[in-house]
Amino acid sequence: MTSQQFGGWSDGSYYITNNMWNVSGYSVSQTLYACSYHSWYVVANMANDAHATVKTYPNVHMDFNNHPAISALGSVNTSFAESTPDVGIYEDAYDIWINGIASAGSTELMIWNQNNGQTPGGSPVGSTTLDGHAYTVWQRNGEVSSASTNYIAFVANTNYTSGSMNLKDFFSYAIAHGLMPASSSLYQVDYGAELVSTNAAPATFSFTNFSVSTG
Numbered sequence: 001m002t003s004q005q006f007g008g009w010s011d012g013s014y015y016i017t018n019n020m021w022n023v024s025g026y027s028v029s030q031t032l033y034a035c036s037y038h039s040w041y042v043v044a045n046m047a048n049d050a051h052a053t054v055k056t057y058p059n060v061h062m063d064f065n066n067h068p069a070i071s072a073l074g075s076v077n078t079s080f081a082e083s084t085p086d087v088g089i090y091e092d093a094y095d096i097w098i099n100g101i102a103s104a105g106s107t108e109l110m111i112w113n114q115n116n117g118q119t120p121g122g123s124p125v126g127s128t129t130l131d132g133h134a135y136t137v138w139q140r141n142g143e144v145s146s147a148s149t150n151y152i153a154f155v156a157n158t159n160y161t162s163g164s165m166n167l168k169d170f171f172s173y174a175i176a177h178g179l180m181p182a183s184s185s186l187y188q189v190d191y192g193a194e195l196v197s198t199n200a201a202p203a204t205f206s207f208t209n210f211s212v213s214t215g
Contacts, residue, residue, distance in 0.1 A: 003031045011037040013062055014210070018042070019192070020056045028055050030195075041206040048197035052089055052118075058205070059095065059192025062212045067185040070098070070171045074215045080191050081162035081209035082114070088203060089117040089196035093153075096167065097188040098180060106187070107150040107180045111135075111170060113160050118196065120153035128173055131165040134158070139179055152179050162209065 002008065008017030014037035020030055027047060034040035042058040082092050092114040100106030112120070113133075122140030129135070135154040152174055167189065174180045189212050193205045 001031060001033050003029070007032060009034055014060055015063070016040050016060045018056070018058055022053065022055050026053075026055055030056055030058065032058055038210045039208055041204055042193075043202050043204050044195055044198050045200070045202045046088075046195065046197050047200040048089060052196050054194045054196055056195045057095065057190075057192055058195070059190040060207065060210050061095075061188055061190035063188050064186045067187055068214070070168070070175070070184050070186055071182065073168055073186065076167035076171070076186070076189070076212065076214050077164065078167055078189065078191075078212045079162075079164040079209055080113070081207070082193070083161065083206040083208065084114060084116070084193060085198075085203045085205070086116055087201070088198040090193050090198075090205075091115045091118040092161075092193050092205075093191070094167070095190040095192070095194075096170075096186075097190075098171075098184045098186060101187050104149055107152065107174075107184065109170065109174060109180070110151075110153040111165075111167075112153060112155045113163070115155060115159060118194070120155055121151050122153070125179070126177060128154075130154070130169045130173065131163070133160060133163075137173075137177075137179075141179075150180060167212075 018032040030044040094111040098107040120138040126137040140151040
């Protein structure tokens with residue numbers, strides 16, 4: 001258990017983190033409870049703000065320290081399962097870092113499987129169906145910030161709470177449609193919840209499956 005801003009644990013190749021990255025100036029409490037990388041939950045309490053700002057991203061992730069070229073990966077298979085409370089504003093999502101991690105020149109590629117009142121950055125640039133789910137594709141490009149210079153979000157048109165997918169399909173779509181370079185390399189795969197508010201009351205966000213493997 002941890003309530004520290006960036007508290008977390010390593011579990012084999014995975015890392016689980018509280019990741020309260022944007023709480024300065026807001027009234028936020030969040031505690032992470034973890035049994036393993038595929039069994040953990042957070043209890044969060046935060047009010048909304050006028051700008052609907054993401055305040056935390058509790059997550060489990062795998063780092064790819066050798067930064068494999070996406071073109072050299074036959075597959076990046078993953079599975080997940082979550083149970084979240086349908087209160088406040090948040091989305092459950094993969095947050096995948098390509099060509100760096102939160103640095104200039106990097107790409108942040110998200111896959112939103114459950115959206116509760118959130119709107120991604122940028123604007124819609126396409127639509128696609130991958131691994132049995134239909135998505136609207138959003139992009140914000142050219143904004144140099146503390147996060148990245150390129151943001152892509154695949155937002156599911158219908159919410160779903162568990163599943164398996166090949167992330168290489170999403171990377172291939174982004175490359176084929178000019179949303180990121182063909183020479184891109186994989187740095188990190190995260191899964192968790194981006195939290196904006198819980199209607200100023202405690203809410204529990206549970207995660208009961210997660211895995212990533214390459215082939």
